[in-house]
Amino acid sequence: MTKHDKKPRMSLKPISVVNSMSYEDFISLFGNVIEHCSLCAAAVWRDRPFSDVNSLHKSFCQFADQLPIGGKEGILRLHPDLAGRLAMSGGLTNESTKEQQSAGLNTLTDQEKKTMHHLNQQYKQKFGFPFVICARENKKEAILTGLERRLNNSGETEAVTGVEEVKKICRLRLLDIVDSSSKL
Numbered sequence: 001m002t003k004h005d006k007k008p009r010m011s012l013k014p015i016s017v018v019n020s021m022s023y024e025d026f027i028s029l030f031g032n033v034i035e036h037c038s039l040c041a042a043a044v045w046r047d048r049p050f051s052d053v054n055s056l057h058k059s060f061c062q063f064a065d066q067l068p069i070g071g072k073e074g075i076l077r078l079h080p081d082l083a084g085r086l087a088m089s090g091g092l093t094n095e096s097t098k099e100q101q102s103a104g105l106n107t108l109t110d111q112e113k114k115t116m117h118h119l120n121q122q123y124k125q126k127f128g129f130p131f132v133i134c135a136r137e138n139k140k141e142a143i144l145t146g147l148e149r150r151l152n153n154s155g156e157t158e159a160v161t162g163v164e165e166v167k168k169i170c171r172l173r174l175l176d177i178v179d180s181s182s183k184l
């Protein structure tokens with residue numbers, strides 16, 4: 001462990017170990033790969049055995065895709081605002097904290113914070129759910145321009161676009177847990 005590591009990294013699980021998990025263990029390990037939505041992991045468990053991390057990800061995607069629009073919106077509502085109140089008060093999940101930091105959202109200038117807050121509020125007012133984007137695949141500038149651009153879309157387009165971003169977040173979270181070289 002170098003002096004920069006806060007805690008030892010969890011060792012990556014081979015897919016064979018994932019496949020042999022009880023649903024209780026599976027939910028506790030994968031319950032937040034879709035933010036605050038352990039229901040997704042509870043449903044996906046029945047798709048075992050998974051041939052690899054991609055097939056596990058596919059099951060999460062299929063579960064999200066088959067939800068009616070209200071269910072998709074529900075998944076989005078479980079996400080915290082980017083650089084919002086929870087981020088400021090340290091109330092985010094560990095995953096979200098790391099993701100928001102990787103986009104540089106912890107280094108916003110006062111003006112950027114104001115703009116982000118204003119656009120987030122406008123977005124929620126228009127659509128009834130928060131703006132969601134995969135923070136690990138974007139930097140703060142791209143997030144701000146994306147937020148402004150996506151405000152022009154319809155609610156249905158945004159529910160689908162938001163869930164596509166949730167699927168990207170989910171994939172990166174799964175890769176932090178499962179050894180991607182392991183196969184059934």
Ligand SMILES: NC(=O)N[C@H]1NC(=O)NC1=O
Nearest residue numbers: 080096099132133134135
């Ligand atoms: N609102 C939003 O996009 N939140 C998320 N994005 C991300 O990468 N992690 C999150 O929690």
